[in-house]
Amino acid sequence: MTPAPAPAPVAARRAVVVDDEVALARLVGGYLEREGFEVTLCHDGAQAVEVAREVDPDIVILDLGLPGVDGVEVCRKMRTFSDCYVLMLTARAEEVDTLIGLSVGADDYVTKPFSPRELMARVNVLLRRPRQSSAPPPPAPPALQVGPLRVDVDARETHLDGRRIDLTRTEFDILTALASRPSIVLSRRALIDAVWGPGWVGDDHLVDVHVLHVRQKLGDTAKEQRFVRTVRGVGYRIGTGE
Structure with a gap:
């Protein structure tokens, strides 16, 4: 043999x-x-x-x-x-x-x-990212569309008006977490659990910095929040692209 x-x-x-x-x-x-x-x-x-x-x-x-x-x-x-x-x-x-x-x-x-x-x-x-908890959220579809913004989850690519937007791994994961739950406001802690995993310990305000950087790359501002919107006192949710 x-x-x-x-x-x-x-x-x-x-x-x-x-x-x-x-x-x-x-x-x-x-x-x-x-x-x-x-x-x-x-x-x-x-x-x-x-x-x-x-x-x-x-x-x-x-x-x-x-x-x-x-x-x-x-x-x-x-x-x-x-x-x-x-x-x-x-x-x-x-x-x-x-x-x-x-x-x-x-x-x-x-x-x-x-x-x-x-x-x-x-x-x-x-x-270990992406890390699944004991009760993982539903898997994101292969592609997510937010107005002119397309998030290709499988290819890990983001396009805005047909132009590729270069995001870091963390930025892409945060955007995907938000876009895959379009009707839900995610707190900083919820985003940390989704992106870093439930075992992460540290200052959860680092989420704000990554969100700011995502907005800058997508052409958003604090006033005009087309794609990532702040829900004051709660967290963030995906916008409509308008």
């Missing part, structure tokens, strides 16, 4: 850790390696962008306060060629720093000092 062929090896997930604190980068990298990641360490922003091009990582752990090319600019440049998950590290708790970092496409952030276990928990939540 011919023996069955051995299963193909599972490709290791790839991570890039970017921090000018060499000891911290090594510590984070060590935890990621124990979780089975192939890890590349970088200590400056310019190098990080080039490494991300070469490695094509699943996730980037990115320090906001890098010297020279800072984390915001690194994230902005990465988003021109990669939709990997980006988890931002910041030693500055000022809200403006966090909001700027998320608005260029970061998916989550952790404030220093942090425990490596907390960091790995956040990494694993990101990489």
Whole structure:
């Protein structure tokens, strides 16, 4: 009897850790390696962008306060060629720093000092997305239409008036969560459960930042909310496109 062929090896997930604190980068990298990641360490922003091009990582752990090319600019440049998950590290708790970092496409952030276990928990939540709870919502149809906006769920593409709109993974997932429930107002917590998963812990105001970025890309404003509408004191719902 011919023996069955051995299963193909599972490709290791790839991570890039970017921090000018060499000891911290090594510590984070060590935890990621124990979780089975192939890890590349970088200590400056310019190098990080080039490494991300070469490695094509699943996730980037990115320090906001890098010297020279800072984390915001690194994230902005990465988003021109990669939709990997980006988890931002910041030693500055000022809200403006966090909001700027998320608005260029970061998916989550952790404030220093942090425990490596907390960091790995956040990494694993990101990489498990989309995560189904014990009572998952009905699956979204293959495509969702909101006036001139088309959200192709299967292809993970968004088109407005026939023109493709480039959204990050998080932005696309938030838009899909809203568009698939056109008659329902979703609170921040509901959106976090739908996009990040029920196990996510952190500041739920990061939803506001991602919604703002979706609006900017769709040409919406706080006054003219054609696609994503704010229901004051409750949350967000999809608009009509008019």
